Amino acid sequence: MRRKEGEVSSKDYGLELKYAAGAALVSDGSRIEGYASLFGVADQGGDIVARGAYAASLKRLAGRGGRVRMLWQHDPARPIGIWDEIREDEKGLWVRGRLLPEISQAREAAALVAAGAIEGLSIGYRTIRAERDGQGRRRLCEVELWEVSLVTFPMLTEARVAQKSDRACEMAAAFRAAALALRAE
16 A cells, blocks of 8 residues: 555554544543544645545444444554544534543543643544545545544644643542552552
């Protein structure tokens, strides 16, 4: 599979990865929501996602009772939560889900989001149909969505955490205090 500069690929599953930062990820400690992808905006690799590109994939998933996975940094061995709602709107692909506090990586993710160290979302997908525009950029017309990850470095700089609630900051502070107390014992 040929990749262009700035495009990342998962060799294990043949997935393409599209990072998004700046599209509003909100966390209240366990709830995550925001835009994982924006329509009509070129990412750092030059790709543009067309409005409606996710519709067929989301419909197929719903029809068979499947789920888009919530992963940490696109690692299929590190699920950190569950996406409860994924939908397209006029702006892009909006997601809302929950970090699972029973998972240590999810607790760490909550602390990193609260501190502002992690603020990006990224999609893992397969291209079903794409076309080139007059500038040679790829316009993604239909994609099969597999996962949405919380990430450090997004490809689309507009998809990121919108705001952090006091609860997320309180949860991060509680984790720090507990870690310090354990070290002191």
